[in-house]
Amino acid sequence: GAVVSQHPSWVICKSGTSVKIECRSLDFQATTMFWYRQFPKKSLMLMATSNEGSKATYEQGVEKDKFLINHASLTLSTLTVTSAHPEDSSFYICSARDGGRGSPLHFGNGTRLTVT
């Protein structure tokens, strides 16, 4: 149980274009999902908390107009990187809980974004 699916697993796009990444909870409902970014050989950095039916909560320093988050249903959150630049190239990972606040986070397999 507690499977989080992320799509696509990798994507290459040109500068200036937008890319959408999907995160789905396959066997449970998630009112809250979390989006992380990971640079090579670094730890996970929380970007934003995605809330079903309401606006996402962004961490300090994360541009909300650049990283658009939509959580339209209890099983799907999307992250759209708008007007991508090469410095947006990174590994993006989503996660969700299958229980209350104290339950552990389960992660998707991540999306490798390369902006050329």
Added chain:
Amino acid sequence: GQQLNQSPQSMFIQEGEDVSMNCTSSSIFNTWLWYKQDPGEGPVLLIALYKAGELTSNGRLTAQFGITRKDSFLNISASIPSDVGIYFCAGQGGGAQKLVFGQGTRLTINP
């Protein structure tokens, strides 16, 4: 903000050896989690700890939630090649939904 210090940053061991890594925090956590991440994949949950002093095992892995609630360790016994990867500790404070991650421990095993 909250920070976790995870050590060591990297380990190079022989197959069959035991491994120990730990995390310390400047503040109290209510939950400690240990994850393993393979290259190009998302972290996979290994062990979850919910009570101070709790000692939990998962096969060859053992983790403990420190009595002070500010630290945790993970031990791996009799390491095998598939243990190679990056191990992350993560903590969650009271009322907070988000996790704070350690810097990771990169484990390399020489056959």
